[in-house]
């Protein structure tokens with residue numbers, strides 16, 4: 046039986062992190078060759094991808110998505126080796142500081158926007174140009190977040206993820222005639238993992254009228270805002286990404302899938 050992503054090459058940013066790792070392994074199990082990109086070494090993800098797919102050896106790259114020249118050099122290096130990614134999971138991200146907007150530090154605001162918006166743009170642009178150069182179709186999934194609706198104490202992160210959705214919709218329109226689909230996923234509370242622990246701890250430590258001041262209370266408050274009354278799993282995010290990158294979604298572009306258990 047032919048695997049659904051056999052013959053495809055998928056580049057994943059944030060590949061050393063929880064969602065990137067889980068999704069990379071899912072794409073590898075489906076037959077894709079993986080290009081794993083992160084600021085830090087994604088060796089663990091590479092090993093798991095090898096176990097999931099012993100046909101296509103993963104490629105590991107380290108670059109900062111905010112560094113346009115480094116991103117372009119990474120794609121040029123792949124092209125020089127005859128590797129063209131036709132699937133992109135544009136997923137590297139940073140939550141930023143947790144504090145009231147009135148106190149939010151400007152430098153961190155810019156850093157969050159730089160990583161979550163400019164970084165996503167840099168990788169999307171280089172990916173699209175590499176594909177256009179060889180005249181091949183492709184698909185992109187950008188990682189947004191349900192914070193796009195305005196999460197308390199997360200001004201920069203919320204603004205950045207709303208921007209990711211807008212960027213997704215414009216890119217989908219601009220690249221439609223090149224047969225490159227562009228969609229996004231918006232996870233809500235996903236766990237277990239670093240981001241869940243970090244946001245519960247930081248919301249508890251940050252005074253607000255929305256959350257209590259101890260982690261157990263904050264965790265309960267967050268879960269009680271979810272109609273399905275649980276956080277989502279990393280695998281549930283990976284499933285949505287897999288669907289949007291595969292030909293199962295061949296007529297879907299400019300769309301955001303909310304992986305949120307009904308939370309809005």
Ligand SMILES: NC(=O)c1ccc[n+]([C@@H]2O[C@H](COP(=O)([O-])OP(=O)(O)OC[C@H]3O[C@@H](n4cnc5c(N)ncnc54)[C@H](O)[C@@H]3O)[C@@H](O)[C@H]2O)c1
Pocket residue numbers: 058059060061062063064065082083084085108109110111136137138139140160164188189190191231232233234235236238239240241
């Ligand atoms: N986990 C959640 O609850 C959740 C919910 C909604 C959205 N998200 C989004 O999902 C994505 C992945 O998050 P995660 O939970 O796996 O977090 P994570 O912290 O485990 O992974 C993020 C990865 O991005 C990498 N990264 C950060 N800045 C980078 C840069 N400048 N250049 C290259 N790589 C960089 C990090 O090194 C890290 O490996 C992020 O965009 C995040 O905003 C996560």
